[in-house]
Amino acid sequence: KAGVTQTPRYLIKTRGQQVTLSCSPISGHRSVSWYQQTPGQGLQFLFEYFSETQRNKGNFPGRFSGRQFSNSRSEMNVSTLELGDSALYLCASSLEQGGTKNIQYFGAGTRLSVL
Amino acid sequence: GNSVTQMEGPVTLSEEAFLTINCTYTATGYPSLFWYVQYPGEGLQLLLKATKADDKGSNKGFEATYRKETTSFHLEKGSVQVSDSAVYFCALSGNYGGSQGNLIFGKGTKLSVKP
Numbered sequence: 761k762a763g764v765t766q767t768p769r770y771l772i773k774t775r776g777q778q779v780t781l782s783c784s785p786i787s788g789h790r791s792v793s794w795y796q797q798t799p800g801q802g803l804q805f806l807f808e809y810f811s812e813t814q815r816n817k818g819n820f821p822g823r824f825s826g827r828q829f830s831n832s833r834s835e836m837n838v839s840t841l842e843l844g845d846s847a848l849y850l851c852a853s854s855l856e857q858g859g860t861k862n863i864q865y866f867g868a869g870t871r872l873s874v875l
Numbered sequence: 876g877n878s879v880t881q882m883e884g885p886v887t888l889s890e891e892a893f894l895t896i897n898c899t900y901t902a903t904g905y906p907s908l909f910w911y912v913q914y915p916g917e918g919l920q921l922l923l924k925a926t927k928a929d930d931k932g933s934n935k936g937f938e939a940t941y942r943k944e945t946t947s948f949h950l951e952k953g954s955v956q957v958s959d960s961a962v963y964f965c966a967l968s969g970n971y972g973g974s975q976g977n978l979i980f981g982k983g984t985k986l987s988v989k990p
Contacts, residue, residue: 764918793977803964805977816977850918852978864978866911866918 762787764853764867772873778839781870785832785853792834793864794826797848806849809834838872846874877902881965881981888955888988896950896984898939898965906967908932908941908948909978913962922950922963955988962986 765784773779785792794806805818809828826836832853838845848871852864882897900908907926911919923932925941925948932939937952948965965981 766918795978802982803978803980805979808977818977852919863921863924866920868916868918 764851764865766849766851766867766870768870769868770871770873772875773841774875775841775843777841778837779841779872780835780837781849781851781872783834783836783851783853783867785834785851786865789853789855789865790832791854791856791862792828792832793852793854794834794836795850795852796820797850797869798846803850806836841874843874846872848872877906877967877979879965879967879979879981881963881984883982883984884962885985885987888986890957890988890990891954892988894950894952894955894959894986896963896965896986898948898950898981900946900948900965900967902946902967905943908939909966909968910937910939910948910950911964911966911980913964913983915961919964955986957988957990960986960988 767782791810793808795803797803807814807826808816812828823839828834848869850866850869852866854862854864856862878901880899909924910922912922913919923934925932928941928943930941939948939950962983962985964983966978
């Protein structure tokens with residue numbers, strides 16, 4: 761079974777631009793979560809989607825948004841990029857919606873560099 | 876709020892040495908606890924988990940026991956190998972009564988094992 765696939769693996773953008781990252785979950789998984797990883801702040805939760813609905817959101821500005829499609833694939837968008845948005849963006853999928861026992865499986869991430 | 880504190884790295888050990896990486900948490904209720912590992916250039920892989928007090932998670936020679944009385948989930952391995960060199964993250968489930976699919980991570984501990 762294929763794992764979580766994130767595209768592209770690397771992106772270089774300039775300040776003020778916008779970017780869209782894509783995540784294809786493991787087949788059959790309906791929940792997709794996004795995380796931002798930086799050296800300074802570590803791993804921080806962005807948002808979670810389940811059945812095309814955002815169920816939970818972390819403490820990030822409105823420039824960060826996402827969506828989920830009917831096939832469970834998800835995209836996240838960052839508008840008006842800032843230098844501080846440079847990070848590794850990780851997507852994780854799980855079988856069910858949240859819960860204490862659901863294991864989240866991570867993709868390899870998209871490394872975004874903002875110049 | 877919920878939080879995870881793990882020991883600062885980097886940790887450098889010789890092959891076959893004993894490994895302990897400390898992790899403590901703050902949470903209300905009964906979260907699930909996880910250890911994830913990140914190899915260079917890759918996403919996170921689940922190493923082990925425990926879902927209730929006194930549970931012991933184990934995998935690939937690594938072990939961790941969910942200690943509610945000390946709010947700890949320390950990672951141990953009796954004999955490390957060079958291939959164990961990676962960054963290790965302790966995490967807890969963000970919400971254990973509802974539907975929030977977010978993990979709260981520690982800052983990570985980088986382990987280097989020398990031959």
